[in-house]
Amino acid sequence: MRYALIISCFLLLAALNGYYSYQQGWNHLTQQLTQQLQDELPQKLYGVDGHRIGQYDFDNHQIEMINRDLLNMPVTGVLPLFTSCSAEVSNANDATSVRQIEIKTAKETIHFSVNCVTNDANIAISTTVSAALTTVLLLQIPMPLSARRRRWILASKQTLTPSTAFKMNDYRTQIADLLTELGGHAKVHHWTELAALPAQKRQLSDHHLAWLRVALTQADSNLAHALDVTAADNYLIFDMKKQNVILHGIAIPLAQTPFFYYAWYALQTCKTDPGYTNPATNRPADGNDLADFMERWGGHSKAINDLRIQGLKAKTLDQNRSKIKEDVVAIIGETLANEFLFEQQRDLKTGRSRYKLALPVDNIRFIPELEISPFDK
Numbered sequence: 001m002r003y004a005l006i007i008s009c010f011l012l013l014a015a016l017n018g019y020y021s022y023q024q025g026w027n028h029l030t031q032q033l034t035q036q037l038q039d040e041l042p043q044k045l046y047g048v049d050g051h052r053i054g055q056y057d058f059d060n061h062q063i064e065m066i067n068r069d070l071l072n073m074p075v076t077g078v079l080p081l082f083t084s085c086s087a088e089v090s091n092a093n094d095a096t097s098v099r100q101i102e103i104k105t106a107k108e109t110i111h112f113s114v115n116c117v118t119n120d121a122n123i124a125i126s127t128t129v130s131a132a133l134t135t136v137l138l139l140q141i142p143m144p145l146s147a148r149r150r151r152w153i154l155a156s157k158q159t160l161t162p163s164t165a166f167k168m169n170d171y172r173t174q175i176a177d178l179l180t181e182l183g184g185h186a187k188v189h190h191w192t193e194l195a196a197l198p199a200q201k202r203q204l205s206d207h208h209l210a211w212l213r214v215a216l217t218q219a220d221s222n223l224a225h226a227l228d229v230t231a232a233d234n235y236l237i238f239d240m241k242k243q244n245v246i247l248h249g250i251a252i253p254l255a256q257t258p259f260f261y262y263a264w265y266a267l268q269t270c271k272t273d274p275g276y277t278n279p280a281t282n283r284p285a286d287g288n289d290l291a292d293f294m295e296r297w298g299g300h301s302k303a304i305n306d307l308r309i310q311g312l313k314a315k316t317l318d319q320n321r322s323k324i325k326e327d328v329v330a331i332i333g334e335t336l337a338n339e340f341l342f343e344q345q346r347d348l349k350t351g352r353s354r355y356k357l358a359l360p361v362d363n364i365r366f367i368p369e370l371e372i373s374p375f376d377k
Helices: 002-045 060-069 120-139 147-159 171-185 188-195 206-216 223-231 256-271 288-296 301-310 314-332 334-340
Strands: 082-090 099-104 109-118 236-239 244-247 250-252 342-346 353-357 364-367
Touching (some): 002 082, 002 099, 002 109, 171 206, 188 223, 256 364, 314 334
Antiparallel strands (some): 082 109, 099 109, 244 250
């Protein structure tokens, strides 16, 4: 919803800025041309004594000379909105021109029609940049609170502050402080759920509060589930059929191939305590076991074919470990993520890096449960 509002705001501002810039460009151009003709035209039409040069009527020769002078007028500026402009003498009711101007002399009024060719690229650039800057500035303005939100904030001030409802120094006060700190990331229903919590003489540790913060900021979170997450053990669960990772009760969205590499490293950690040693950069390891594992649980066909044909490359392992770390840290933060990511050691026999999950084997689970030799069908 927020992104749709931002896009709509940007498009509206771009349209308004484009129209305003176009009109301003025309106004500036016609003002300059009017001033120039007002200054120079009488000198060409009348002599020093004020008499008309040539015929008494506005003759065709003079019209041709003036039109020739105004045929191609240069347009200057950093980002000019027009590539070229022209003007010509016309009657007052000329409907073919974009704009009309009139020059009044002491003896008569002369009408000119003005036409310009727009510079579409410069108009697009100027309107896009100005709309983007305006959108960014508008986004800095806090969104007005809805009536419902204002009612709940008022209620929280009256009933959910340490000085009223939470006279006891218990865990509810810590939760209230955390919700206040989260601001817009906390939901209105979190405050309602907090008011219904029973009083307990216990305190949440900094570690528990860190997990509570993560749980409360997840989509569709509720306080009861967030407290369950806070109290959960450090289990890392791989749901192989759904291709989901549950980490300390928090769902971690991973792309398909990084999911299988994460599960594969977890299996290697369960199989051998030292972990898995990276293959040599110029000599890939046999990738058939991992390919069979991915194929068994519905992995991507291209990734499976690459493993069978090209083998298991050190570069591929490095890339997937980095992607796994990036996605996990994005959800729970680096401090909490360290327990669920990779330990790196030096293999004394080969001199290459060896990787395993930092989490104890007993804290790794698979759904359905897999054997220690998981690649056997």
